[in-house]
Amino acid sequence: MQLLPLLAALAGGLLIGAAALGLLALSGRVAGVSGIVGGLIPPRRGDIDWRLAYLAGLLLGGVLLHLAYGLPTSIPGSRITLIVSGLLVGFGTRLGNGCTSGHGVCGLGRGSPRSFAAVLTFMAVAFITVFVSRHILGGAP
Amino acid sequence: MRPVLIALVCGLVFALGLGLSGMVNPARVLGFLDLTGDWEPNLMFVLGGAVGVYALGARHVLAWPRPWDGLTFQLPSRRSLDHRLLLGAAMFGAGWGLSGLCPGPALVDLAGGGADIWLFVAAMLGGMALFSAFNRVMPAR
Numbered sequence: 157m158q159l160l161p162l163l164a165a166l167a168g169g170l171l172i173g174a175a176a177l178g179l180l181a182l183s184g185r186v187a188g189v190s191g192i193v194g195g196l197i198p199p200r201r202g203d204i205d206w207r208l209a210y211l212a213g214l215l216l217g218g219v220l221l222h223l224a225y226g227l228p229t230s231i232p233g234s235r236i237t238l239i240v241s242g243l244l245v246g247f248g249t250r251l252g253n254g255c256t257s258g259h260g261v262c263g264l265g266r267g268s269p270r271s272f273a274a275v276l277t278f279m280a281v282a283f284i285t286v287f288v289s290r291h292i293l294g295g296a297p
Numbered sequence: 298m299r300p301v302l303i304a305l306v307c308g309l310v311f312a313l314g315l316g317l318s319g320m321v322n323p324a325r326v327l328g329f330l331d332l333t334g335d336w337e338p339n340l341m342f343v344l345g346g347a348v349g350v351y352a353l354g355a356r357h358v359l360a361w362p363r364p365w366d367g368l369t370f371q372l373p374s375r376r377s378l379d380h381r382l383l384l385g386a387a388m389f390g391a392g393w394g395l396s397g398l399c400p401g402p403a404l405v406d407l408a409g410g411g412a413d414i415w416l417f418v419a420a421m422l423g424g425m426a427l428f429s430a431f432n433r434v435m436p437a438r
Binding site (some may be wrong): 161162164165166167168169170171174175176177178179180181182183184185187189190194197198205206207209210211212213214215216217218219220221222225226228229230231232233235237238239240242243244245246247248249250252255256257259260261264265266267268269274275277278280281282284285286287289290 | 317318359377385419
Protein backbone atom coordinates (compact mmCIF):
# COMPACT_ATOMS: atom_id res chain seq x y z
CA MET A 157 0.00 0.00 0.00
CA GLN A 158 1.55 3.28 -1.10
CA LEU A 159 0.78 6.70 0.31
CA LEU A 160 0.67 8.70 -2.92
CA PRO A 161 -2.20 6.81 -4.61
CA LEU A 162 -4.21 7.08 -1.40
CA LEU A 163 -3.65 10.83 -1.23
CA ALA A 164 -4.62 11.09 -4.89
CA ALA A 165 -7.74 9.05 -4.15
CA LEU A 166 -8.66 11.39 -1.29
CA ALA A 167 -7.95 14.53 -3.35
CA GLY A 168 -9.95 13.12 -6.26
CA GLY A 169 -12.79 12.33 -3.89
CA LEU A 170 -12.77 15.90 -2.56
CA LEU A 171 -12.93 17.18 -6.14
CA ILE A 172 -15.82 14.83 -6.97
CA GLY A 173 -17.69 16.01 -3.88
CA ALA A 174 -17.02 19.66 -4.73
CA ALA A 175 -18.28 19.22 -8.30
CA ALA A 176 -21.45 17.49 -7.10
CA LEU A 177 -21.97 20.16 -4.44
CA GLY A 178 -21.48 22.83 -7.10
CA LEU A 179 -24.32 21.43 -9.18
CA LEU A 180 -26.58 21.35 -6.10
CA ALA A 181 -25.71 24.89 -4.99
CA LEU A 182 -25.82 26.47 -8.44
CA SER A 183 -28.60 24.55 -10.21
CA GLY A 184 -30.29 22.72 -7.35
CA ARG A 185 -29.77 19.36 -9.03
CA VAL A 186 -28.48 15.97 -7.91
CA ALA A 187 -25.24 15.07 -9.71
CA GLY A 188 -26.15 11.47 -10.46
CA VAL A 189 -24.58 10.41 -13.74
CA SER A 190 -27.02 7.58 -14.49
CA GLY A 191 -29.98 9.88 -13.81
CA ILE A 192 -28.59 12.74 -15.88
CA VAL A 193 -27.85 10.48 -18.86
CA GLY A 194 -30.93 8.29 -18.38
CA GLY A 195 -33.09 11.43 -18.50
CA LEU A 196 -32.10 11.72 -22.16
CA ILE A 197 -33.50 8.27 -22.99
CA PRO A 198 -35.96 9.30 -24.28
CA PRO A 199 -35.25 13.06 -24.36
CA ARG A 200 -37.94 15.37 -22.95
CA ARG A 201 -38.59 18.82 -24.35
CA GLY A 202 -37.09 21.58 -22.20
CA ASP A 203 -34.97 19.13 -20.21
CA ILE A 204 -32.19 18.33 -22.65
CA ASP A 205 -29.61 21.12 -22.80
CA TRP A 206 -28.16 20.93 -19.29
CA ARG A 207 -28.00 17.13 -19.48
CA LEU A 208 -26.06 17.22 -22.74
CA ALA A 209 -23.82 19.94 -21.29
CA TYR A 210 -23.03 17.81 -18.23
CA LEU A 211 -22.25 14.87 -20.52
CA ALA A 212 -20.04 17.15 -22.65
CA GLY A 213 -18.22 18.23 -19.47
CA LEU A 214 -17.54 14.59 -18.58
CA LEU A 215 -16.23 13.87 -22.08
CA LEU A 216 -14.13 17.04 -22.15
CA GLY A 217 -12.65 16.04 -18.80
CA GLY A 218 -11.92 12.65 -20.31
CA VAL A 219 -10.08 14.23 -23.23
CA LEU A 220 -7.94 16.33 -20.86
CA LEU A 221 -7.19 13.29 -18.68
CA HIS A 222 -6.32 11.22 -21.72
CA LEU A 223 -3.91 13.89 -23.02
CA ALA A 224 -2.31 14.31 -19.59
CA TYR A 225 -2.12 10.73 -18.30
CA GLY A 226 -3.76 8.36 -20.75
CA LEU A 227 -7.01 6.56 -19.95
CA PRO A 228 -7.47 2.78 -19.86
CA THR A 229 -8.61 1.43 -23.22
CA SER A 230 -9.23 -2.26 -22.62
CA ILE A 231 -11.15 -4.25 -20.05
CA PRO A 232 -10.07 -7.78 -19.10
CA GLY A 233 -12.59 -10.51 -19.78
CA SER A 234 -14.75 -11.46 -22.72
CA ARG A 235 -16.86 -9.14 -24.86
CA ILE A 236 -19.99 -11.02 -23.80
CA THR A 237 -19.20 -10.31 -20.13
CA LEU A 238 -18.71 -6.66 -20.99
CA ILE A 239 -22.07 -6.45 -22.77
CA VAL A 240 -23.89 -8.18 -19.91
CA SER A 241 -22.12 -5.85 -17.48
CA GLY A 242 -23.20 -2.77 -19.44
CA LEU A 243 -26.81 -3.94 -19.73
CA LEU A 244 -26.99 -4.63 -15.98
CA VAL A 245 -25.44 -1.27 -15.12
CA GLY A 246 -27.77 0.61 -17.49
CA PHE A 247 -31.00 -1.15 -16.49
CA GLY A 248 -30.10 -1.50 -12.82
CA THR A 249 -29.16 2.13 -12.24
CA ARG A 250 -32.43 3.31 -13.83
CA LEU A 251 -34.56 0.80 -11.94
CA GLY A 252 -32.78 1.62 -8.67
CA ASN A 253 -32.76 5.39 -9.33
CA GLY A 254 -29.03 5.90 -9.10
CA CYS A 255 -25.45 4.73 -9.24
CA THR A 256 -22.20 5.42 -7.41
CA SER A 257 -22.57 9.18 -7.89
CA GLY A 258 -26.29 9.73 -7.27
CA HIS A 259 -26.72 7.28 -4.37
CA GLY A 260 -23.08 6.99 -3.33
CA VAL A 261 -22.00 10.64 -3.21
CA CYS A 262 -25.15 12.79 -3.24
CA GLY A 263 -27.52 10.37 -1.49
CA LEU A 264 -25.16 9.40 1.32
CA GLY A 265 -24.12 13.05 1.61
CA ARG A 266 -27.74 14.07 2.20
CA GLY A 267 -28.30 11.20 4.62
CA SER A 268 -30.98 9.60 2.43
CA PRO A 269 -32.17 6.24 3.82
CA ARG A 270 -32.97 4.98 0.31
CA SER A 271 -29.43 5.74 -0.82
CA PHE A 272 -27.94 4.00 2.23
CA ALA A 273 -29.93 0.88 1.35
CA ALA A 274 -28.97 1.14 -2.32
CA VAL A 275 -25.24 1.61 -1.60
CA LEU A 276 -25.18 -1.30 0.86
CA THR A 277 -26.93 -3.45 -1.73
CA PHE A 278 -24.80 -2.62 -4.75
CA MET A 279 -21.56 -2.80 -2.76
CA ALA A 280 -22.47 -6.18 -1.29
CA VAL A 281 -23.50 -7.61 -4.67
CA ALA A 282 -20.36 -6.18 -6.34
CA PHE A 283 -18.12 -7.78 -3.66
CA ILE A 284 -19.87 -11.12 -4.18
CA THR A 285 -19.70 -10.84 -7.97
CA VAL A 286 -15.95 -10.16 -7.91
CA PHE A 287 -15.40 -12.97 -5.41
CA VAL A 288 -17.30 -15.46 -7.55
CA SER A 289 -15.79 -14.39 -10.87
CA ARG A 290 -12.20 -14.17 -9.60
CA HIS A 291 -11.91 -16.84 -6.95
CA ILE A 292 -14.55 -19.43 -7.75
CA LEU A 293 -14.85 -19.31 -11.54
CA GLY A 294 -11.38 -17.80 -11.96
CA GLY A 295 -12.52 -15.99 -15.08
CA ALA A 296 -11.28 -12.46 -14.53
CA PRO A 297 -7.59 -11.86 -13.83
CA MET B 298 -27.22 29.76 -21.17
CA ARG B 299 -26.36 29.73 -17.47
CA PRO B 300 -27.73 26.24 -16.66
CA VAL B 301 -25.75 24.84 -19.58
CA LEU B 302 -22.52 26.49 -18.49
CA ILE B 303 -22.97 25.34 -14.88
CA ALA B 304 -23.60 21.76 -15.98
CA LEU B 305 -20.63 21.79 -18.34
CA VAL B 306 -18.21 23.02 -15.67
CA CYS B 307 -19.58 20.70 -12.97
CA GLY B 308 -19.33 17.74 -15.35
CA LEU B 309 -15.78 18.69 -16.25
CA VAL B 310 -14.62 19.04 -12.62
CA PHE B 311 -16.42 15.81 -11.73
CA ALA B 312 -14.51 14.02 -14.51
CA LEU B 313 -11.18 15.44 -13.34
CA GLY B 314 -11.97 14.21 -9.82
CA LEU B 315 -12.71 10.74 -11.19
CA GLY B 316 -9.37 10.86 -13.02
CA LEU B 317 -7.33 12.03 -10.04
CA SER B 318 -8.97 9.51 -7.73
CA GLY B 319 -8.21 6.52 -9.94
CA MET B 320 -11.90 5.68 -10.41
CA VAL B 321 -11.44 5.85 -14.19
CA ASN B 322 -9.26 2.76 -13.95
CA PRO B 323 -11.52 -0.32 -13.72
CA ALA B 324 -8.57 -2.46 -12.56
CA ARG B 325 -8.22 -0.26 -9.46
CA VAL B 326 -11.96 -0.45 -8.81
CA LEU B 327 -11.89 -4.24 -9.08
CA GLY B 328 -8.89 -4.21 -6.71
CA PHE B 329 -11.13 -2.51 -4.17
CA LEU B 330 -14.05 -4.84 -4.82
CA ASP B 331 -11.84 -7.93 -4.42
CA LEU B 332 -11.98 -8.26 -0.63
CA THR B 333 -10.24 -11.62 -0.47
CA GLY B 334 -7.53 -10.75 -3.00
CA ASP B 335 -4.83 -8.08 -2.84
CA TRP B 336 -7.31 -5.54 -1.48
CA GLU B 337 -6.85 -1.87 -2.39
CA PRO B 338 -8.47 0.56 0.06
CA ASN B 339 -8.40 3.43 -2.48
CA LEU B 340 -12.14 3.63 -3.05
CA MET B 341 -12.81 4.17 0.64
CA PHE B 342 -10.77 7.36 0.42
CA VAL B 343 -12.53 8.49 -2.78
CA LEU B 344 -15.97 7.92 -1.33
CA GLY B 345 -14.99 9.30 2.08
CA GLY B 346 -13.63 12.51 0.57
CA ALA B 347 -16.56 12.99 -1.79
CA VAL B 348 -19.31 12.24 0.73
CA GLY B 349 -17.53 14.34 3.39
CA VAL B 350 -17.38 17.47 1.23
CA TYR B 351 -20.91 16.97 -0.05
CA ALA B 352 -22.38 16.35 3.39
CA LEU B 353 -20.71 19.41 4.94
CA GLY B 354 -21.66 21.65 2.02
CA ALA B 355 -25.18 20.36 1.43
CA ARG B 356 -26.22 21.18 5.01
CA HIS B 357 -25.56 24.85 4.32
CA VAL B 358 -26.75 24.90 0.72
CA LEU B 359 -30.07 23.19 1.42
CA ALA B 360 -30.84 25.88 4.02
CA TRP B 361 -30.85 28.47 1.22
CA PRO B 362 -34.29 29.47 -0.07
CA ARG B 363 -33.28 28.42 -3.58
CA PRO B 364 -30.21 27.44 -5.59
CA TRP B 365 -28.12 30.23 -7.10
CA ASP B 366 -29.53 29.67 -10.58
CA GLY B 367 -32.92 28.02 -10.19
CA LEU B 368 -36.27 28.24 -8.46
CA THR B 369 -36.15 25.10 -6.32
CA PHE B 370 -33.86 22.29 -5.24
CA GLN B 371 -34.86 19.24 -7.27
CA LEU B 372 -34.35 16.39 -4.84
CA PRO B 373 -35.83 12.89 -4.88
CA SER B 374 -39.05 12.92 -2.88
CA ARG B 375 -39.52 9.19 -2.22
CA ARG B 376 -38.47 8.11 1.27
CA SER B 377 -39.44 4.47 1.67
CA LEU B 378 -37.57 1.41 0.44
CA ASP B 379 -39.13 -0.67 -2.29
CA HIS B 380 -38.38 -3.65 -4.47
CA ARG B 381 -37.35 -1.55 -7.44
CA LEU B 382 -34.67 0.26 -5.47
CA LEU B 383 -33.13 -2.91 -4.06
CA LEU B 384 -33.44 -5.01 -7.22
CA GLY B 385 -32.03 -2.18 -9.33
CA ALA B 386 -29.13 -1.66 -6.93
CA ALA B 387 -28.42 -5.41 -6.95
CA MET B 388 -28.39 -5.50 -10.78
CA PHE B 389 -26.09 -2.49 -10.84
CA GLY B 390 -23.76 -4.11 -8.29
CA ALA B 391 -23.51 -7.27 -10.38
CA GLY B 392 -22.76 -5.29 -13.54
CA TRP B 393 -20.22 -3.12 -11.74
CA GLY B 394 -18.46 -6.17 -10.32
CA LEU B 395 -18.22 -7.81 -13.75
CA SER B 396 -16.24 -4.98 -15.35
CA GLY B 397 -15.23 -2.46 -12.68
CA LEU B 398 -17.06 0.22 -14.67
CA CYS B 399 -19.88 2.42 -13.40
CA PRO B 400 -21.62 5.14 -15.45
CA GLY B 401 -19.44 8.19 -14.67
CA PRO B 402 -16.02 6.62 -15.20
CA ALA B 403 -17.25 4.70 -18.26
CA LEU B 404 -18.35 7.93 -19.97
CA VAL B 405 -15.08 9.67 -19.06
CA ASP B 406 -13.10 6.69 -20.38
CA LEU B 407 -14.77 7.05 -23.80
CA ALA B 408 -12.13 9.71 -24.48
CA GLY B 409 -9.46 7.00 -24.36
CA GLY B 410 -11.02 5.56 -27.52
CA GLY B 411 -10.87 1.93 -26.40
CA ALA B 412 -13.31 -0.38 -28.21
CA ASP B 413 -14.09 -2.19 -24.93
CA ILE B 414 -15.18 1.05 -23.28
CA TRP B 415 -17.36 2.07 -26.23
CA LEU B 416 -18.95 -1.38 -26.25
CA PHE B 417 -19.69 -1.13 -22.52
CA VAL B 418 -21.24 2.33 -22.88
CA ALA B 419 -23.33 1.19 -25.85
CA ALA B 420 -24.63 -1.74 -23.77
CA MET B 421 -25.26 0.58 -20.81
CA LEU B 422 -27.31 2.99 -22.94
CA GLY B 423 -29.12 -0.06 -24.34
CA GLY B 424 -29.91 -1.15 -20.77
CA MET B 425 -31.27 2.31 -20.01
CA ALA B 426 -33.44 2.21 -23.14
CA LEU B 427 -34.70 -1.25 -22.14
CA PHE B 428 -35.63 0.20 -18.76
CA SER B 429 -37.55 3.05 -20.40
CA ALA B 430 -39.52 0.50 -22.40
CA PHE B 431 -40.10 -1.64 -19.28
CA ASN B 432 -41.17 1.41 -17.32
CA ARG B 433 -43.81 2.27 -19.90
CA VAL B 434 -45.33 -1.18 -19.55
CA MET B 435 -44.92 -1.34 -15.77
CA PRO B 436 -44.65 2.20 -14.36
CA ALA B 437 -43.61 2.70 -10.72
CA ARG B 438 -46.56 3.14 -8.39
